[in-house]
Amino acid sequence: MIRESIVITTDLKKKPHVVPMGITFNKKKLFISPFVPSKTYLNLKENPYAVINFTDDVNIFVDALLGKKNFNIQSTKKIKSFYLKNALSYIEVKVIKFIENKIRPRFECKILKETSIDSFKGFNRAQLSVIEAAILVSRIDLLPMKKIKKEINYLKIAIDKTAGKNEKIAWKKLIKKLNDKNA
Numbered sequence: 001m002i003r004e005s006i007v008i009t010t011d012l013k014k015k016p017h018v019v020p021m022g023i024t025f026n027k028k029k030l031f032i033s034p035f036v037p038s039k040t041y042l043n044l045k046e047n048p049y050a051v052i053n054f055t056d057d058v059n060i061f062v063d064a065l066l067g068k069k070n071f072n073i074q075s076t077k078k079i080k081s082f083y084l085k086n087a088l089s090y091i092e093v094k095v096i097k098f099i100e101n102k103i104r105p106r107f108e109c110k111i112l113k114e115t116s117i118d119s120f121k122g123f124n125r126a127q128l129s130v131i132e133a134a135i136l137v138s139r140i141d142l143l144p145m146k147k148i149k150k151e152i153n154y155l156k157i158a159i160d161k162t163a164g165k166n167e168k169i170a171w172k173k174l175i176k177k178l179n180d181k182n183a
């Protein structure tokens, strides 16, 4: 199963890089699969540690995707990295194996520490729509605009019916990005 998370990696100068990324894991191992080229890939090659954050704040997914640099982060205890202050939980990992692939290599990681901050508050359909729309925006240069628009129209149903303030803000940012591209 793929779980959508916020991955924080750091370079050797300890500069954090925050991105949405789909990860997989079981009790002991976790896999991160960044495309090549990407900053996450370079960081993991240089400094084999990461923090996987789970959050229901969809604005973090959108802001990170759209290139925002400053997030509310704090130092982790087990490894020299950072976690999102409003994560529900986070996992500190160390890369133990690199599985080469020209397009999408995989970093196999050992789970070093799991930390729980807050409880899961249940699914919200608008949040799922924002995540799906963020995926579409991340593929804006690869997918036909007609397909993107059709899917956005469907995803908007859950936004209109179930979104809170935070989800509406996140949704607007994604629509603006699509409109700017389309202009």
Ligand SMILES: Cc1cc2nc3c(=O)[nH]c(=O)nc-3n(C[C@H](O)[C@H](O)[C@H](O)COP(=O)(O)O)c2cc1C
Pocket (backbone or CB within 6 Å): 004, 019, 020, 021, 022, 023, 033, 034, 035, 037, 038, 039, 040, 041, 061, 065, 131, 134, 135, 138
């Ligand atoms: C929900 C979501 C999941 C994503 N999952 C991945 C992923 O598994 N691998 C990846 O390379 N990019 C993924 N992306 C796209 C990256 O977040 C985005 O392209 C990012 O800029 C990665 O490049 P960077 O490390 O150079 O910043 C995802 C985007 C979203 C919105």
